[in-house]
Amino acid sequence: MRLFVSLFFTLSLTLLAVTAVRAEPTEVSIRVLSKDAKFIGSSMGGMRITLRDAMTGEILATGVTSGGTGNTKLLMHKDGGRRAVMVDEKAGGFHTTLDLEEPRLIEVEAYGPLAQLQGAHRVVSSQWVLPGKHITSGNGWVLELPGFVVDILSPPAALKMSNDTKVVKINANVVMMCGCHTEPDGTWDSSKFEIKALITHNGKKYGTLDMVYSGPRSQYTTSLPVDKPGLYGVTVYAYDPDNGNTGLGRTTFEILAK
Structure with a gap:
């Protein structure tokens, strides 16, 4: 009898221990918001999402955001800025379920x-997550990604041009990180942005040119006079002085010697 009681007591403790460390499914919804714009979803290839234990570095989940950019009326005031409730069924994101045994940072x-x-970069956020306490309500877990995507359409990289070239056209496409179009007097009003081309020649500063809206939407252009052979570097940047948002793209071309 004493042996039976002892075994029963030991088994009870074991079951209690197992119950105490049983993992609880914990749902997490993550979305990435383009600064001063909309969510980054499938139209821009999505964002690679990685969840780690901040203390150990253990990877808990990984995937790519998918879906749409969200509802413009929910995201943007007519005077700019975002509303408190931003998410609807159109808002792309990454959704996962973690099995947590204890609170984890x-x-x-x-x-x-x-x-x-060419415009990609990373943003990192951290918070405590409790077993069974989902992070899905409201907006879920939202990260803000600053920047513009600046895609230089011409000249293409490493293009070689003859010595009799006198002018090189520089064309660039400038969109928000979510792919939202920029244009004068649009929702993302490029007349308020500074869009310029920084030029180098053989590694030395050569000049700065204003890019002007050329259409279709999001496209800007300028003309660069060239009067000497050598390697030219082009950096086109977009800058919003209202909030510091900045992005850039780069290319090179070469004027051949005679």
């Missing part, structure tokens, strides 16, 4: 947009 890293890697 979780770090989320978002990298992208994956369809425009």
